[in-house]
Amino acid sequence: MKTPRNGMNIIVLVTMIFGLIVCFAATSMAAANIKKGKRRYNEFCTPCHGKNGLGDGTRMKVEKFDPAPRNHTEGNYMNRRTDVQLFKVVKEGGKSQNFSHIMPQWKHILKDKEVWNIVAYIRSLAVNPEWTGTPLPPDPKFDKSQKK
Numbered sequence: 537m538k539t540p541r542n543g544m545n546i547i548v549l550v551t552m553i554f555g556l557i558v559c560f561a562a563t564s565m566a567a568a569n570i571k572k573g574k575r576r577y578n579e580f581c582t583p584c585h586g587k588n589g590l591g592d593g594t595r596m597k598v599e600k601f602d603p604a605p606r607n608h609t610e611g612n613y614m615n616r617r618t619d620v621q622l623f624k625v626v627k628e629g630g631k632s633q634n635f636s637h638i639m640p641q642w643k644h645i646l647k648d649k650e651v652w653n654i655v656a657y658i659r660s661l662a663v664n665p666e667w668t669g670t671p672l673p674p675d676p677k678f679d680k681s682q683k684k
């Protein structure tokens with residue numbers, strides 16, 4: 537009689553952990569502070585991404601990165617990316633997510649909370665009248681697996 541009960545307990549536990557992760561992911565963005573995110577963005581990100589997020593920062597102008605730093609105002613692309621995807625690129629760096637290694641990782645400098653604040657700020661930059669709040673399907677133009 538012991539085995540089925542343990543089996544049940546594991547299912548309950550896994551469900552609870554999953555539930556907690558979902559709650560955490562949801563509240564991280566909900567609790568994010570756009571103003572604080574903007575402050576950090578201006579400190580660390582504008583040299584490449586530019587003062588207005590257009591991808592035209594001073595470092596870009598001098599070093600001519602290829603690919604260029606993402607234009608964070610381009611809603612047609614940005615709104616296809618989920619909050620978690622953006623969070624991962626910022627935290628773990630471009631290379632870890634199949635993007636350019638020029639996009640640095642920030643996990644040693646920024647706390648998770650600060651990264652969420654920045655993601656919330658970046659979200660406020662992307663303009664797209666089609667945006668419905670649900671990520672659109674990936675655009676093949678930007679799908680890295682189709683490159684080369």
Ligand code: HEC
Nearest residue numbers: 580581584603604605606617622625626635636638639654
């Ligand atoms: C040294 C230049 C540089 C700095 C500094 C930099 N980035 Fe980037 N970033 C890039 C480049 C280049 C790309 C484009 C990568 C690609 O398309 O392969 C990029 C891409 C991105 C993307 C797009 C990811 C996606 O899903 O397409 C986000 C979001 C981003 N950066 C956020 C940030 C944030 C936030 C900071 C500051 C904390 C920052 N970047 C600082 C160069 C930089």
